[in-house]
Amino acid sequence: MATDVASETAATESTATQPVIETQSLTKVFRDFWGREKVRAVKALDLKVQPGEIFGLLGPNGSGKSTTIKLILGLLFPTSGRALVFGKDATDARKNDRIGYLPEESYLYKFLNAEETLDFYGRLFNMPAAERRRRTNELIDMVKLNWARRRPLREYSKGMTRRIGLAQALINDPDLVLLDEPTTGLDPLGTDDMKEMILELKARGKTVVMCSHLLPDIQDVCDRVAILYNGELKEQGRLSDLLTVKDEIDVRLRALPPEGRKELDALVAKYGSEVVHESQATSTLKDLFMRIVRESEARPGKRAPGASSSSSDSH
Amino acid sequence: MEIDLSDFSSFYDWIGSAILFALIASLILTIVGIVIGYIVSGIRYGPIEGAVAVARGIGTAFAHDFAYFSLRRTGAIAYVAIKEAIRRKVLVVFAVFAIFFLFAGFFLDTESEHPARLYLSFVLTTTTFLVLFLALFVSVFSLPSDIAQRTIYTVVTKPVRASEIVLGRMLGFTAVGTLILAGMMAVSYVFVVRGMRHHHTVEGALEPKTGKDGKQEWQGKTTRDRYHRHKFRIGPDGNGTTEMVHQHWHSVQRSGDGKVTFSPPRDQLIARVPKFGRLRFLDRQGNPTNKGVNVGYVYEYRSYIEGGTKQAAIWTFDGIREQDFPDGRIALALNLRVFRTYMGEIKVPVRGVLYIQHPDPTKNLIAEPISFASQEFQEQIIYIPRKLYRYRVTGEASEELDLFRDLISDGRMMIKIQCDDNAQYFGMAAADVYIRMPDGYFWFNFIKGYIIIWLQMVIIIAITVMYSTLLKSPIALVATIVTFIIGYWQAFIERMAKGEIYGGGPLEAFIRIVKQDNLMTPLELKWPWVEWTIKKADWIFSQILHVFSAMLPTFRNITKMTEFVAYNYDIPGTIVGRHAISALAYVLVFSLVGYFFLKSREVAG
Ligand SMILES: Nc1ncnc2c1ncn2[C@@H]1O[C@H](COP(=O)(O)OP(=O)(O)OP(=O)(O)O)[C@@H](O)[C@H]1O
Ligand SMILES: [Mg+2]
Numbered sequence: 001m002a003t004d005v006a007s008e009t010a011a012t013e014s015t016a017t018q019p020v021i022e023t024q025s026l027t028k029v030f031r032d033f034w035g036r037e038k039v040r041a042v043k044a045l046d047l048k049v050q051p052g053e054i055f056g057l058l059g060p061n062g063s064g065k066s067t068t069i070k071l072i073l074g075l076l077f078p079t080s081g082r083a084l085v086f087g088k089d090a091t092d093a094r095k096n097d098r099i100g101y102l103p104e105e106s107y108l109y110k111f112l113n114a115e116e117t118l119d120f121y122g123r124l125f126n127m128p129a130a131e132r133r134r135r136t137n138e139l140i141d142m143v144k145l146n147w148a149r150r151r152p153l154r155e156y157s158k159g160m161t162r163r164i165g166l167a168q169a170l171i172n173d174p175d176l177v178l179l180d181e182p183t184t185g186l187d188p189l190g191t192d193d194m195k196e197m198i199l200e201l202k203a204r205g206k207t208v209v210m211c212s213h214l215l216p217d218i219q220d221v222c223d224r225v226a227i228l229y230n231g232e233l234k235e236q237g238r239l240s241d242l243l244t245v246k247d248e249i250d251v252r253l254r255a256l257p258p259e260g261r262k263e264l265d266a267l268v269a270k271y272g273s274e275v276v277h278e279s280q281a282t283s284t285l286k287d288l289f290m291r292i293v294r295e296s297e298a299r300p301g302k303r304a305p306g307a308s309s310s311s312s313d314s315h
Numbered sequence: 316m317e318i319d320l321s322d323f324s325s326f327y328d329w330i331g332s333a334i335l336f337a338l339i340a341s342l343i344l345t346i347v348g349i350v351i352g353y354i355v356s357g358i359r360y361g362p363i364e365g366a367v368a369v370a371r372g373i374g375t376a377f378a379h380d381f382a383y384f385s386l387r388r389t390g391a392i393a394y395v396a397i398k399e400a401i402r403r404k405v406l407v408v409f410a411v412f413a414i415f416f417l418f419a420g421f422f423l424d425t426e427s428e429h430p431a432r433l434y435l436s437f438v439l440t441t442t443t444f445l446v447l448f449l450a451l452f453v454s455v456f457s458l459p460s461d462i463a464q465r466t467i468y469t470v471v472t473k474p475v476r477a478s479e480i481v482l483g484r485m486l487g488f489t490a491v492g493t494l495i496l497a498g499m500m501a502v503s504y505v506f507v508v509r510g511m512r513h514h515h516t517v518e519g520a521l522e523p524k525t526g527k528d529g530k531q532e533w534q535g536k537t538t539r540d541r542y543h544r545h546k547f548r549i550g551p552d553g554n555g556t557t558e559m560v561h562q563h564w565h566s567v568q569r570s571g572d573g574k575v576t577f578s579p580p581r582d583q584l585i586a587r588v589p590k591f592g593r594l595r596f597l598d599r600q601g602n603p604t605n606k607g608v609n610v611g612y613v614y615e616y617r618s619y620i621e622g623g624t625k626q627a628a629i630w631t632f633d634g635i636r637e638q639d640f641p642d643g644r645i646a647l648a649l650n651l652r653v654f655r656t657y658m659g660e661i662k663v664p665v666r667g668v669l670y671i672q673h674p675d676p677t678k679n680l681i682a683e684p685i686s687f688a689s690q691e692f693q694e695q696i697i698y699i700p701r702k703l704y705r706y707r708v709t710g711e712a713s714e715e716l717d718l719f720r721d722l723i724s725d726g727r728m729m730i731k732i733q734c735d736d737n738a739q740y741f742g743m744a745a746a747d748v749y750i751r752m753p754d755g756y757f758w759f760n761f762i763k764g765y766i767i768i769w770l771q772m773v774i775i776i777a778i779t780v781m782y783s784t785l786l787k788s789p790i791a792l793v794a795t796i797v798t799f800i801i802g803y804w805q806a807f808i809e810r811m812a813k814g815e816i817y818g819g820g821p822l823e824a825f826i827r828i829v830k831q832d833n834l835m836t837p838l839e840l841k842w843p844w845v846e847w848t849i850k851k852a853d854w855i856f857s858q859i860l861h862v863f864s865a866m867l868p869t870f871r872n873i874t875k876m877t878e879f880v881a882y883n884y885d886i887p888g889t890i891v892g893r894h895a896i897s898a899l900a901y902v903l904v905f906s907l908v909g910y911f912f913l914k915s916r917e918v919a920g
Binding site: 125 | 358359375379380383385387388390391394395398399402464465466467468469470471472473474475476477917918919920
C-alpha cells in the first residue's frame with residue numbers, strides 16, 4: 001500500500017496524543033415500548049481510533065456497525081459504557097464542529113437542490129456567506145455534480161444522492177469523517193473517486209472511520225479494522241498485521257521444471273532456481289472475514305480480538 | 316359585549332402580578348420538569364447515574380448550548396421550515412380563504428341592525444380559526460417527519476443546537492403564518508370596507524318645511540338599500556344629516572337645482588376610545604353599597620338602580636386632563652339597560668338624571684343635573700359642557716362653574732346617575748358609562764385586532780413545535796388541541812376546581828349522563844363509598860387540571876380582544892403590549908421545554 005509509511009508515522013505520533021474516538025465498554029440494547037429487550041446491538045465495545053488513521057468497521061448485516069457509528073455521533077444513547085469523541089461526550093453538540101457524517105442512506109431534504117443543501121449545512125456550521133459559496137462550489141466540483149447543481153434532490157439518482165451526501169459531510173472540512181458504507185450505490189468510477197478521496201483526506205491528516213461490506217474497498221484504504229459479529233468485537237488490528245501469516249512465506253519462482261515441484265523445498269538451491277521475491281504471506285481480507293464469521297457461528301460468545309491472527313493490536 | 320375592566324388596569328399594575336405569576340409558574344414547571352426528568356433517566360440509568368444525568372443535562376443546556384446560540388444556524392433551520400411549509404402547499408389555504416370571502420357576501424347580507432359588527436366578527440372569527448388551524452397543521456408534521464425520514468441525522472450531527480432546531484422551526488412557521496395572515500388581513504379589510512359601502516337616493520319627493528326662524532328647510536326619506544332606509548333633514552343652507560340606522564348615518568346635500576346627494580356611510584367603522592371609571596352604588600336610603608339590585612337573572616353582569624328612590628350609580632374617572640378635550644366639552648357615552656316593572660308604552664323612554672359632583676364630598680359642590688331619556692340598544696352620547704351652574708336650593712343666586720377648574724380635581728371626575736321614573740330600573744356595569752376620547756383610526760385598530768390573532772398563532776405554533784419534539788404528529792396534534800381547549804376554558808376549570816359548577820367534575824358528570832340525571836339533584840349512588848371515591852377523584856383531577864390550565868395562556872381573553880374591533884372599540888395599545896409580552900414569555904417557555912424534550916430523546920431510536 002502506498003500510504004503505509006505515512007500511516008506508520010501517523011500511528012507512532014498518535015500514541016502520545018488523545019484518541020479521536022474512544023469507546024469504553026459501549027453497549028446498546030434496543031428495547032420495545034414496555035422496556036423488554038429486543039436486540040443487543042452492541043456489546044461492551046472498546047475501540048480507539050487514533051488521529052490520522054483510516055479505520056474500518058466490518059461485519060455482516062445487522063452486526064452493529066451503524067449502531068456503533070450512531071452511538072459515536074450521539075444519535076443514540078448508550079445503554080451502558082460511553083463513547084468519547086475528541087475527548088468530549090458523544091452527546092455534546094460542540095464535537096460536531098469537527099465531524100463529518102455520511103449516513104447509510106443520504107437523508108437530505110429532497111426539496112432543496114445541491115447548492116441549497118450545501119448552503120444549508122454550511123449555515124449550520126455558522127459559516128459566513130462567502131465561505132459557504134466557496135465551499136459549495138469546491139465540493140460540487142469534487143463530487144462531480146456540477147451539471148445537476150440546481151436540480152432538487154428528489155430528482156437525483158441513488159449515486160448522485162450519495163455524492164451530494166458526501167459533499168455535505170465534508171462541508172466543514174472535518175477532522176473526523178464517519179462514512180457509513182460510502183461506496184454503496186456508486187458506479188466503479190465513483191467508487192474509485194471515493195477511495196481516492198478517502199486517501200486524500202488521510203494525506204491531509206484527517207481521521208476516517210468507515211464501515212462497508214465491500215472488503216476490497218476496505219482493504220484498499222484502511223489502516224486498521226475492527227470486525228464485529230453480532231455486536232461483539234471479534235478482531236481489531238492493523239490491516240497489514242491482520243493479513244500477515246507469520247509462519248508462511250510466499251515464494252514466487254521462475255523457470256521451475258515441472259518435475260522439481262514435488263521436492264521444491266529441499267531442491268530450490270540444488271536446482272539453482274532463482275528466488276525472485278520473498279515475503280511474509282498474506283491472506284486476503286475476505287479470507288479473514290469469512291474465517292471469523294465461520295468461527296463465530298461455530299463457537300458463539302466472546303472471542304479475544306487477535307486470537308486467530310498471529311498478531312494483535314499493537315496499541 | 317361584556318368588558319372586564321381588569322383588562323384595562325394599568326400596565327404597571329399588570330406587569331407586577333404577571334412577573335410574580337411567571338416566577339411561580341416557572342418554579343412549578345422547573346420542579347415538575349426535574350422530577351419527570353429524574354424519573355425517566357432514573358429508569359434508564361439507575362438512581363444515582365440518573366441524578367447525574369439530569370444535572371449534566373441542565374448544565375450542558377446552559378454551558379454548551381444556550382451560551383453558543385447562533386442566529387445564522389437558527390435562520391438556516393427557519394429557512395428550511397419555510398421551504399417545507401411552502402412545499403406542503405399551505406398557500407392553498409390562503410387561496411381557499413380568499414375564494415370563500417368572494418362568496419361570503421351572499422350569506423352575510425342579512426338584515427342585522429349592526430352590519431359592521433356582523434362583518435367584522437365574521438372576518439375576525441374566520442381568520443382566527445383558519446390561521447390557528449393552519450399554524451397547527453404546518454408545524455405538527457415537520458419535526459416528526461424529519462425524525463421518521465431520518466433527515467434529522469444529518470442535521471443534529473452538525474453543531475446546530477437542539478434549542479436552535481426548536482426555535483428555528485417556530486420562527487420559520489411564524490414567518491409563513493405571518494405572510495398568510497397579512498394576506499388575509501388585507502382581503503378582510505377590503506371585504507369589510509366594500510361590504511359596508513352603499514348609496515341611497517331620495518325616495519319620493521322632498522317635503523318642504525318652514526324652520527324656526529321662517530327659513531326654508533326640507534325633510535324626506537332615502538330609498539331602501541341594504542335592508543334599511545334613513546329619514547333625513549336638510550337645513551336652509553342645503554346641508555343636512557340622516558338619522559342613525561344600522562350603525563351609521565350619511566350627510567346630505569341639496570344643490571341649487573334641487574338635486575340631493577348622500578355621502579358614503581359615516582361612523583360605521585370607527586375605533587371608539589373609552590376611558591373607563593370605577594362604579595359604586597348608593598342604596599335606597601342613599602348610603603354607599605357596592606352592588607345595586609339584582610333583577611333576578613342567575614348570573615348578572617349588570618346591577619340595577621330603582622327609579623324614584625335615592626338609589627344611584629356613581630362613576631369615578633381618573634386622569635382627566637384638560638388638554639385631551641380641545642373643544643372644551645366632555646363626551647360621556649351611556650349604554651344603560653332599562654328594566655320595566657310595569658308595562659308602559661314600550662316606546663316611551665325612561666328618564667334619568669346625571670349629576671357632576673366634586674370628588675371631595677366635604678366641598679358639597681354639585682352642578683345642575685342634566686336630564687336625559689334612555690335610548691335602549693343604542694349608545695347615547697351626552698356632552699358635558701364646560702360652563703355649568705351650581706346646583707342650588709330655590710332662592711339661591713346662580714353660580715357659574717367651570718367643568719375643569721371647579722368640578723374636576725386632580726384629574727378626578729365624579730358622575731352620579733339616577734333613574735327618574737318610579738318603579739323603573741336602570742341596569743349598568745362599570746363599562747357601560749365611559750368618557751369617549753377622540754376616536755382612534757379604524758384601520759389601525761383593525762391591524763391591532765390582527766396582531767392579537769397573530770399572537771395566538773405564535774403561541775399555537777410554539778406549543779405544536781414543543782409537542783412535536785417528543786410525540787408523533789397525530790398525538791402532537793391532539794395534545795395541542797387539548798392544551799388550547801384547557802387554556803381557553805381556564806375560567807370554567809377554575810370554577811370547577813372550586814366546586815362551583817353544578818353536576819360536579821368529569822367522572823360525576825359522566826355518571827349523570829349515563830343515569831340521565833338532572834345536574835341539580837344530589838348524586839345518589841347505591842354505594843356511598845363509590846360516590847366518595849368519585850368525588851375525591853374528581854376533586855384531585857380538577858385541582859391538577861386547574862394548576863395546569865392556570866399556567867397556560869388564557870386564549871379566551873386573547874380572543875375576546877378581537878371582539879373589541881367588532882364592537883368598534885379601540886384596543887388599547889397597552890393591552891396589545893401586554894399580550895405580546897406574555898406571548899413572548901410563553902414562546903420562551905415552550906421552546907425551553909421543547910429543547911429538553913428533543914435533547915433527551917434518541918433521535919435515531
Ligand atoms: N432503531 C432500532 N430499533 C431496534 N433495533 C435496531 C434499531 N437499529 C438497529 N437495530 C438492530 O440492531 C442490530 C444492529 O443493526 P445495525 O444497523 O447497527 O447493523 P449494521 O451492522 O449496520 O448492518 P448493515 O450492514 O445491514 O448496515 C440489528 O439487529 C438491528 O435490527
Ligand atoms: Mg448499517
